[in-house]
Amino acid sequence: MQIAIDGPAGSGKTSVARALAQHFGCLFVNTGAMYRAVALALSQGRKLSEIQIEVRPDERILLNGQDVTEQLYTPEIDELASQTATRPEVREFLITQQRALAQHRDVVMEGRDIGSVVLPDADVKLYLDASPEERARRRCHERPQQSYQEVLAQIRARDKRDGQGFGRLQIAPETIVIHTDHKSLNEVIALAISAVASALQRRNISGKLSQ
Numbered sequence: 001m002q003i004a005i006d007g008p009a010g011s012g013k014t015s016v017a018r019a020l021a022q023h024f025g026c027l028f029v030n031t032g033a034m035y036r037a038v039a040l041a042l043s044q045g046r047k048l049s050e051i052q053i054e055v056r057p058d059e060r061i062l063l064n065g066q067d068v069t070e071q072l073y074t075p076e077i078d079e080l081a082s083q084t085a086t087r088p089e090v091r092e093f094l095i096t097q098q099r100a101l102a103q104h105r106d107v108v109m110e111g112r113d114i115g116s117v118v119l120p121d122a123d124v125k126l127y128l129d130a131s132p133e134e135r136a137r138r139r140c141h142e143r144p145q146q147s148y149q150e151v152l153a154q155i156r157a158r159d160k161r162d163g164q165g166f167g168r169l170q171i172a173p174e175t176i177v178i179h180t181d182h183k184s185l186n187e188v189i190a191l192a193i194s195a196v197a198s199a200l201q202r203r204n205i206s207g208k209l210s211q
Helices: 013-024 032-045 076-082 086-103 114-118 132-142 148-162 187-205
Strands: 002-006 028-030 053-055 061-065 107-110 124-129 175-178
Touching: 002 013, 002 114, 013 028, 013 107, 013 124, 013 187, 028 032, 028 053, 028 086, 032 053, 032 061, 032 076, 032 086, 076 148, 086 107, 086 114, 107 114, 107 187, 114 124, 132 148, 132 175, 132 187, 175 187
Parallel strands: 002 107, 002 124, 028 107, 124 175
Antiparallel strands: 053 061
């Protein structure tokens, strides 16, 4: 079973994907963390061919055997990862790995091009969206050391960059769109679980889903 979740930065993808993975018994794959790991490795002078990334069931990210999870979530890596993701060779490298992760196990995979590019045949596709202002408020809550205006400017710049080509931030056919503005995380998770359960039921009835 493959559940694809897309959406812009700060829309709630990671929290919702984690909850769905727990509810449906799947491996949670945060592709953004994989891009962050590549950005970190490249900033340390490694070549792309020297990079090995392991996504563990406990959500830890190993870079060449070293746990780098705590190093991946800083404003600097935010920016580096967004820039790195525009490089075709990096995208090809990670898309191959992401498809391999989903080949032999049930996954909930989140990112910006999962339903459109990485897993175009996913059993369920969700797209979480929210206004830049709402996403900036959430990011500021996570990182109070940054000002709201600074974060809002970063999010708008990142949206522009993330949406340029490569099938990123595109709503694929049969995608279920959930707008998360003015909704609590629990409300969004409940909506997502209900939407996925209904979609899986429809596919089971039609015989299209094999688990």
